[in-house]
Amino acid sequence: MTAPVLAVSAQRTSTALLLAGAAARRGLETTVAAGPDTVRALSGRPVHWYGGPRLADRIAGALRLGLLEPPDDWLARLPQQLTHRRIELTTHREVTAQRGVTRRRPFFAKPPSDKSFPPGVYADAAQLPPASPGTPVLVSDVVAFRAEYRLFLLDGALAAASRYAVHGRLDPAPLDGDPYARAVRAFAARLTGHAPLPSASAVDVGLLDDGRWAVVEANMPWFAHGYAADPDGVLDVVLRAAGPYDRVRDGDRPFLRPAPDRATADRRTPPAARTP
Template identity: 30%
Template sequence: MTAERARGHTSHQGDSVQLIVSQRYSDDARLLSEAARLQGWRVHRAQGSTLPADVLQLPSRVYAEGFLVEHFAAQAGLKLLRPADDALATLEPAFLSREVLFCTVQDFQAPWDARFIKPADQKLFPAAVYPPGAAIPGWETLDPSDPLLISMPVTLVREYRFFVLDAQVQTGSLYWDGGQVPKVPSGYEGADDPFWEAAWSFAQQVCSCTAGLGPSYVIDVGQLRGGAWAVIEFNPTWASGLYGSSPDQVLSCLTASQRPEAETGRAGSEALA
């Protein structure tokens, strides 16, 4: 079974490591916190955006939303690792089933027909299908160097999220199904989903054939109308929702997705080329 193939990567960092989560304390943060405590970690729920000095004395990993996770990482002296901004556009065409282009805001040329346009890094504006001439919210506030991904629109039937460690899929979940975000239990691992094995196998094939994505990342794959599978996007482990993924396995991935500043040279977020 696919779930069993990932069992060897459970983290056992002990009580010398702590997990830092935000004050918001989402369901995902709660599940990760529970998994961390069971593995002997300490857990610090931040009150605001500034971390206390005593918290910063311990080796840490961070998990939070938006820009806050990078703010925590900078204070904790961590480098957050993620796939390069153009990773999706550089995949083999067979893994995409559509044209995907990468450019910056300053190089963007309005398409002649509708395109799916999204920020390649932060969520600077809503990712959506924009017809020719449509106004993109907040466009005037973007920096000329902000990266974009532009692709042909496709019709998704279902979508899955998988967490990856050392190019091996560890855990995942159904993410979107027939126009709805389903409620799936933690530790989903496919349940009675007839498409689970195909989704897992496709994601693993992509990870095995694609170098340079980093020690840990998230890959979202979907089945298109017509049956083909395609990579939808890559995301950083340290800010991705779990849905029904195993918190234990995600914690292992989270550990690998961050490195102490002493090992990397400086804190912050780094897209891997």
């Protein structure tokens, strides 16, 4: 049987390096997806992916990748007792049409998963950076987090976790030994049974300044920094979230990233289009 491969982007992040080390300990080869020649060399082999969504969209068909991602509306569908703020999923067109409407000032806006524009707090819709009109946008009330944590979940259980920010500033640290470790694990357990996620997911949670715990957002594990989380646990999640299409579990198929429509550069082609 051909050994599986972990393909990574040419951007050598600390997480990619740590995952490559964890992969090597399991006998997995790590290859940089440097161009068409690399993709052709990997053809027919079981490939997993860690890297950005734009390159993933270009190589997924040739490498027969099944890429799992949270639904765009996942955060907006959560009960407010898990978010403690109003959140809605809209589009860039609809947000910019609200220029000057006071209920939108200030507001936090971000794309649900792709980095089509930087997330941030905007005083008015006129300040929103340009993007395609149909770009999905999550708009929410502004809240302040005392500490924020990234959870890597596998089958609903915590596979790895790390603190990544304190009072909005990057400050990674292992969850073990963190003063809020027990509370983080307890809050992670509360997420099970609410709005569904893929079996392999990355979810950010945080402690608000008022002492309540809240979900920050969900992420694609194959494009999420591990920060100070255990690389082996992160790798477990990444391998499930981005691997051979024909090994995707039935329950995960609704969460497959759609193939891009090359004519429009929008993700409109249904996942079934990648089925052999």
